[in-house]
Amino acid sequence: MKAGKSVSADAWGARAMNNRHRGLWGRASLPRPFQKLLNKEGSSYVDLIIKTLVVITLMATVISFLGVFTTYLNLNHMCRRVVRVAELEGKIAEPVYDVFYRLKQQTGLSPEMTVEEVAYCDKQNQKIQLRNTFTITMTYSHAFTLFRPSFTAPIQIHIPMRVSITGMSEKYWKLPE
Protein backbone atom coordinates (compact mmCIF):
# COMPACT_ATOMS: atom_id res chain seq x y z
CA MET A 1 0.00 0.00 0.00
CA LYS A 2 1.33 3.44 -0.87
CA ALA A 3 1.29 5.99 1.94
CA GLY A 4 -0.41 9.34 1.15
CA LYS A 5 1.65 12.54 1.18
CA SER A 6 0.59 14.60 4.22
CA VAL A 7 0.94 18.41 4.50
CA SER A 8 1.43 19.90 7.98
CA ALA A 9 -0.57 22.94 9.25
CA ASP A 10 2.42 25.23 9.20
CA ALA A 11 3.32 24.24 5.75
CA TRP A 12 4.16 27.04 3.41
CA GLY A 13 0.84 26.92 1.61
CA ALA A 14 -1.26 27.49 4.75
CA ARG A 15 0.90 30.38 6.00
CA ALA A 16 0.59 32.20 2.74
CA MET A 17 -3.20 31.94 2.85
CA ASN A 18 -3.43 33.26 6.49
CA ASN A 19 -1.19 36.23 5.78
CA ARG A 20 -3.50 37.28 3.01
CA HIS A 21 -6.43 37.62 5.50
CA ARG A 22 -4.59 39.59 8.22
CA GLY A 23 -4.90 43.01 6.58
CA LEU A 24 -2.38 45.82 6.68
CA TRP A 25 -1.30 45.28 10.33
CA GLY A 26 -1.60 41.63 11.10
CA ARG A 27 -2.05 40.42 14.64
CA ALA A 28 1.65 39.98 15.05
CA SER A 29 2.42 43.44 13.75
CA LEU A 30 0.94 45.59 16.61
CA PRO A 31 3.17 48.47 17.76
CA ARG A 32 5.68 47.29 20.33
CA PRO A 33 4.19 48.98 23.48
CA PHE A 34 0.75 47.44 22.83
CA GLN A 35 2.03 43.98 22.21
CA LYS A 36 2.01 43.38 25.98
CA LEU A 37 -1.78 43.74 25.99
CA LEU A 38 -2.07 40.55 24.02
CA ASN A 39 -0.17 38.65 26.64
CA LYS A 40 -2.66 36.65 28.70
CA GLU A 41 -0.28 35.85 31.54
CA GLY A 42 -1.55 37.24 34.89
CA SER A 43 -4.93 38.23 33.46
CA SER A 44 -6.78 36.87 36.51
CA TYR A 45 -4.64 39.15 38.70
CA VAL A 46 -5.80 42.21 36.76
CA ASP A 47 -9.35 40.91 36.99
CA LEU A 48 -9.03 40.62 40.77
CA ILE A 49 -7.66 44.17 41.07
CA ILE A 50 -10.60 45.59 39.10
CA LYS A 51 -13.11 43.60 41.16
CA THR A 52 -11.49 44.77 44.42
CA LEU A 53 -11.67 48.39 43.26
CA VAL A 54 -15.36 47.99 42.42
CA VAL A 55 -16.10 46.42 45.82
CA ILE A 56 -14.18 49.15 47.68
CA THR A 57 -16.05 51.88 45.76
CA LEU A 58 -19.38 50.24 46.56
CA MET A 59 -18.48 49.90 50.23
CA ALA A 60 -17.37 53.55 50.42
CA THR A 61 -20.70 54.62 48.87
CA VAL A 62 -22.70 52.52 51.35
CA ILE A 63 -20.68 53.83 54.32
CA SER A 64 -21.16 57.44 53.24
CA PHE A 65 -24.92 56.84 52.99
CA LEU A 66 -24.94 55.37 56.49
CA GLY A 67 -24.11 58.86 57.77
CA VAL A 68 -27.48 60.10 56.52
CA PHE A 69 -29.32 57.40 58.48
CA THR A 70 -27.25 58.04 61.59
CA THR A 71 -28.13 61.73 61.42
CA TYR A 72 -31.82 60.90 61.08
CA LEU A 73 -31.66 58.50 64.04
CA ASN A 74 -29.90 61.15 66.13
CA LEU A 75 -32.55 63.71 65.22
CA ASN A 76 -35.29 61.24 66.16
CA HIS A 77 -33.58 60.50 69.48
CA MET A 78 -33.23 64.24 70.22
CA CYS A 79 -36.89 64.87 69.51
CA ARG A 80 -37.98 61.91 71.63
CA ARG A 81 -35.89 63.03 74.60
CA VAL A 82 -37.13 66.63 74.39
CA VAL A 83 -40.76 65.45 74.17
CA ARG A 84 -40.29 63.24 77.23
CA VAL A 85 -38.89 66.15 79.26
CA ALA A 86 -41.80 68.36 78.16
CA GLU A 87 -44.24 65.59 79.16
CA LEU A 88 -42.75 65.28 82.62
CA GLU A 89 -42.39 69.03 83.17
CA GLY A 90 -45.83 69.82 81.76
CA LYS A 91 -44.54 73.02 80.23
CA ILE A 92 -42.29 74.24 77.47
CA ALA A 93 -39.76 75.97 79.64
CA GLU A 94 -36.12 76.11 80.63
CA PRO A 95 -35.56 72.39 81.36
CA VAL A 96 -36.84 71.51 77.88
CA TYR A 97 -34.51 74.01 76.18
CA ASP A 98 -31.64 72.91 78.44
CA VAL A 99 -31.96 69.31 77.29
CA PHE A 100 -32.33 70.48 73.70
CA TYR A 101 -29.10 72.50 73.79
CA ARG A 102 -27.21 69.73 75.58
CA LEU A 103 -28.30 67.22 72.97
CA LYS A 104 -27.32 69.68 70.26
CA GLN A 105 -23.82 69.78 71.68
CA GLN A 106 -23.61 66.03 72.09
CA THR A 107 -24.78 65.11 68.61
CA GLY A 108 -23.28 68.03 66.72
CA LEU A 109 -26.57 68.68 64.98
CA SER A 110 -28.28 72.06 64.95
CA PRO A 111 -31.95 71.48 64.17
CA GLU A 112 -34.77 73.97 64.56
CA MET A 113 -37.41 73.13 67.13
CA THR A 114 -41.05 74.17 66.97
CA VAL A 115 -43.95 73.33 69.27
CA GLU A 116 -47.20 72.79 67.40
CA GLU A 117 -50.79 71.76 68.08
CA VAL A 118 -50.61 72.84 71.67
CA ALA A 119 -53.22 74.42 73.92
CA TYR A 120 -51.56 76.13 76.86
CA CYS A 121 -53.54 76.40 80.06
CA ASP A 122 -51.22 79.22 81.10
CA LYS A 123 -49.96 80.96 78.00
CA GLN A 124 -47.51 83.20 79.77
CA ASN A 125 -45.61 80.31 81.37
CA GLN A 126 -46.41 77.92 78.51
CA LYS A 127 -47.99 75.35 80.79
CA ILE A 128 -49.81 72.37 79.34
CA GLN A 129 -52.61 70.82 81.39
CA LEU A 130 -52.56 67.13 82.33
CA ARG A 131 -53.42 64.85 79.36
CA ASN A 132 -53.34 67.67 76.85
CA THR A 133 -51.28 66.79 73.80
CA PHE A 134 -48.60 68.75 71.99
CA THR A 135 -46.33 68.08 69.03
CA ILE A 136 -42.66 68.92 68.83
CA THR A 137 -41.18 69.14 65.35
CA MET A 138 -37.50 69.23 64.56
CA THR A 139 -36.21 70.14 61.13
CA TYR A 140 -32.67 69.83 59.92
CA SER A 141 -30.87 69.98 56.61
CA HIS A 142 -28.11 67.38 56.32
CA ALA A 143 -25.29 68.24 53.92
CA PHE A 144 -24.26 65.10 52.05
CA THR A 145 -20.85 65.59 50.39
CA LEU A 146 -20.56 64.08 46.94
CA PHE A 147 -17.05 65.28 45.99
CA ARG A 148 -14.41 67.25 47.78
CA PRO A 149 -12.23 68.70 45.01
CA SER A 150 -9.07 70.46 46.13
CA PHE A 151 -9.51 73.46 43.83
CA THR A 152 -13.06 74.45 44.81
CA ALA A 153 -15.73 74.11 47.48
CA PRO A 154 -17.14 70.61 48.09
CA ILE A 155 -20.13 69.59 46.04
CA GLN A 156 -22.98 68.78 48.43
CA ILE A 157 -26.60 67.74 48.38
CA HIS A 158 -28.78 69.07 51.17
CA ILE A 159 -31.15 66.42 52.46
CA PRO A 160 -34.06 67.90 54.44
CA MET A 161 -35.06 65.95 57.56
CA ARG A 162 -38.14 66.38 59.68
CA VAL A 163 -39.18 64.55 62.82
CA SER A 164 -42.51 65.15 64.57
CA ILE A 165 -43.42 63.48 67.85
CA THR A 166 -46.59 63.98 69.84
CA GLY A 167 -46.48 63.97 73.61
CA MET A 168 -48.95 64.30 76.43
CA SER A 169 -48.53 66.34 79.58
CA GLU A 170 -48.21 64.31 82.78
CA LYS A 171 -48.45 67.29 85.08
CA TYR A 172 -51.62 68.50 86.72
CA TRP A 173 -51.74 72.29 87.01
CA LYS A 174 -54.16 73.70 89.50
CA LEU A 175 -55.16 76.98 88.03
CA PRO A 176 -56.68 79.89 89.93
CA GLU A 177 -60.44 80.14 89.48
Next chain:
Amino acid sequence: MGNFKQMINNRKGDVFLFILILVFFILTLAVILSEYFRIESLYQQAEYVIQRGVNSSVEYAMRDDYRRDGYSRMDSALAQETLYAYFYENMGLDSELNKLAGNQWVYQLEVERIDATDNPPCLTLAGTLKTRSIFNFLSGTIRLPFTISSVNIRIEEGGSP
Protein backbone atom coordinates in the same frame (compact mmCIF):
# COMPACT_ATOMS: atom_id res chain seq x y z
CA MET B 1 -41.24 2.61 43.16
CA GLY B 2 -38.25 2.04 40.93
CA ASN B 3 -39.06 5.22 39.07
CA PHE B 4 -39.12 7.20 42.31
CA LYS B 5 -35.77 5.74 43.38
CA GLN B 6 -34.31 6.68 40.05
CA MET B 7 -35.66 10.22 40.41
CA ILE B 8 -34.15 10.55 43.86
CA ASN B 9 -30.79 9.28 42.71
CA ASN B 10 -30.75 11.54 39.69
CA ARG B 11 -28.32 14.34 40.37
CA LYS B 12 -29.49 16.61 37.58
CA GLY B 13 -30.85 19.93 38.88
CA ASP B 14 -29.70 19.41 42.46
CA VAL B 15 -28.11 22.90 42.50
CA PHE B 16 -31.46 24.43 41.57
CA LEU B 17 -33.14 22.50 44.38
CA PHE B 18 -30.45 23.63 46.81
CA ILE B 19 -30.99 27.28 45.79
CA LEU B 20 -34.75 26.88 46.25
CA ILE B 21 -34.27 25.47 49.76
CA LEU B 22 -31.79 28.25 50.59
CA VAL B 23 -34.15 30.98 49.35
CA PHE B 24 -37.03 29.45 51.32
CA PHE B 25 -34.88 29.31 54.46
CA ILE B 26 -33.70 32.93 54.08
CA LEU B 27 -37.24 34.19 53.41
CA THR B 28 -38.63 32.36 56.44
CA LEU B 29 -35.88 33.75 58.64
CA ALA B 30 -36.48 37.29 57.33
CA VAL B 31 -40.23 37.01 57.97
CA ILE B 32 -39.74 35.71 61.51
CA LEU B 33 -37.19 38.42 62.31
CA SER B 34 -39.30 41.26 60.89
CA GLU B 35 -42.35 39.98 62.76
CA TYR B 36 -40.38 39.75 66.00
CA PHE B 37 -39.22 43.36 65.68
CA ARG B 38 -42.74 44.55 64.77
CA ILE B 39 -44.21 42.93 67.87
CA GLU B 40 -41.35 44.18 70.05
CA SER B 41 -41.93 47.72 68.79
CA LEU B 42 -45.70 47.41 69.37
CA TYR B 43 -45.09 46.16 72.91
CA GLN B 44 -42.71 49.01 73.75
CA GLN B 45 -45.08 51.58 72.30
CA ALA B 46 -48.04 50.20 74.25
CA GLU B 47 -46.00 49.99 77.43
CA TYR B 48 -44.91 53.63 77.03
CA VAL B 49 -48.48 54.82 76.53
CA ILE B 50 -49.78 52.79 79.49
CA GLN B 51 -46.96 54.10 81.70
CA ARG B 52 -47.99 57.64 80.78
CA GLY B 53 -51.58 56.84 81.72
CA VAL B 54 -50.59 55.36 85.09
CA ASN B 55 -48.34 58.35 85.86
CA SER B 56 -51.00 60.86 84.98
CA SER B 57 -53.66 58.98 86.98
CA VAL B 58 -51.51 59.11 90.10
CA GLU B 59 -50.72 62.76 89.49
CA TYR B 60 -54.41 63.61 89.09
CA ALA B 61 -55.53 61.63 92.14
CA MET B 62 -53.03 63.16 94.59
CA ARG B 63 -54.69 64.81 97.56
CA ASP B 64 -53.29 68.27 97.91
CA ASP B 65 -54.94 68.89 101.28
CA TYR B 66 -52.55 66.29 102.75
CA ARG B 67 -49.58 67.41 100.68
CA ARG B 68 -49.93 70.90 102.13
CA ASP B 69 -49.21 69.41 105.55
CA GLY B 70 -46.23 67.41 104.31
CA TYR B 71 -48.03 64.07 103.77
CA SER B 72 -48.33 62.16 100.60
CA ARG B 73 -51.79 60.65 100.03
CA MET B 74 -53.74 59.52 97.01
CA ASP B 75 -57.39 58.90 96.31
CA SER B 76 -57.00 55.35 95.03
CA ALA B 77 -60.58 55.01 93.72
CA LEU B 78 -60.18 58.21 91.72
CA ALA B 79 -56.83 56.97 90.37
CA GLN B 80 -58.44 53.77 89.05
CA GLU B 81 -61.35 55.67 87.58
CA THR B 82 -58.97 58.10 85.89
CA LEU B 83 -56.92 55.24 84.49
CA TYR B 84 -59.96 53.70 82.79
CA ALA B 85 -60.97 57.13 81.48
CA TYR B 86 -57.47 57.37 79.99
CA PHE B 87 -57.87 53.97 78.31
CA TYR B 88 -61.11 55.00 76.64
CA GLU B 89 -60.48 58.66 75.86
CA ASN B 90 -56.76 58.95 75.26
CA MET B 91 -55.71 55.50 74.11
CA GLY B 92 -58.87 55.07 72.05
CA LEU B 93 -59.71 51.59 73.39
CA ASP B 94 -63.25 50.26 73.19
CA SER B 95 -65.32 48.85 76.08
CA GLU B 96 -63.45 45.50 75.91
CA LEU B 97 -60.11 47.32 75.75
CA ASN B 98 -59.52 46.49 72.09
CA LYS B 99 -57.31 48.81 70.07
CA LEU B 100 -58.45 49.32 66.49
CA ALA B 101 -56.63 51.15 63.71
CA GLY B 102 -59.49 52.02 61.39
CA ASN B 103 -61.31 48.71 61.05
CA GLN B 104 -58.27 46.61 61.78
CA TRP B 105 -57.76 45.05 65.17
CA VAL B 106 -54.28 45.78 66.56
CA TYR B 107 -54.24 44.50 70.13
CA GLN B 108 -56.28 43.94 73.25
CA LEU B 109 -55.39 44.82 76.82
CA GLU B 110 -56.25 42.25 79.42
CA VAL B 111 -56.16 43.79 82.87
CA GLU B 112 -55.37 41.17 85.48
CA ARG B 113 -55.21 43.41 88.51
CA ILE B 114 -54.97 47.04 89.55
CA ASP B 115 -53.39 47.67 92.92
CA ALA B 116 -53.87 51.17 94.25
CA THR B 117 -52.76 52.28 97.69
CA ASP B 118 -53.46 55.61 99.35
CA ASN B 119 -50.29 55.61 101.40
CA PRO B 120 -47.75 55.42 99.85
CA PRO B 121 -49.52 56.77 96.76
CA CYS B 122 -48.90 53.94 94.36
CA LEU B 123 -50.78 52.53 91.38
CA THR B 124 -49.76 49.21 89.85
CA LEU B 125 -51.32 47.77 86.74
CA ALA B 126 -50.62 44.17 85.78
CA GLY B 127 -51.99 42.64 82.63
CA THR B 128 -51.35 41.14 79.24
CA LEU B 129 -51.14 42.59 75.77
CA LYS B 130 -52.81 40.23 73.31
CA THR B 131 -51.94 40.55 69.66
CA ARG B 132 -51.72 38.47 66.48
CA SER B 133 -49.14 38.11 63.75
CA ILE B 134 -49.82 39.80 60.42
CA PHE B 135 -48.69 36.62 58.67
CA ASN B 136 -51.40 34.00 58.45
CA PHE B 137 -49.04 31.07 58.73
CA LEU B 138 -47.86 32.27 62.15
CA SER B 139 -51.20 31.52 63.76
CA GLY B 140 -52.21 31.84 67.39
CA THR B 141 -52.45 34.72 69.82
CA ILE B 142 -49.29 36.27 71.17
CA ARG B 143 -49.52 37.19 74.85
CA LEU B 144 -47.12 39.75 76.26
CA PRO B 145 -47.39 40.27 80.02
CA PHE B 146 -46.60 43.64 81.63
CA THR B 147 -46.52 45.18 85.10
CA ILE B 148 -46.48 48.95 85.26
CA SER B 149 -46.23 50.93 88.44
CA SER B 150 -46.13 54.58 89.43
CA VAL B 151 -45.37 56.10 92.82
CA ASN B 152 -45.64 59.74 93.84
CA ILE B 153 -43.74 60.72 96.93
CA ARG B 154 -43.38 64.43 96.18
CA ILE B 155 -44.57 66.41 99.16
CA GLU B 156 -43.79 69.99 98.17
CA GLU B 157 -46.69 72.07 96.98
CA GLY B 158 -47.57 71.63 93.34
CA GLY B 159 -49.65 73.53 90.84
CA SER B 160 -49.74 77.16 89.96
CA PRO B 161 -49.53 79.81 92.64
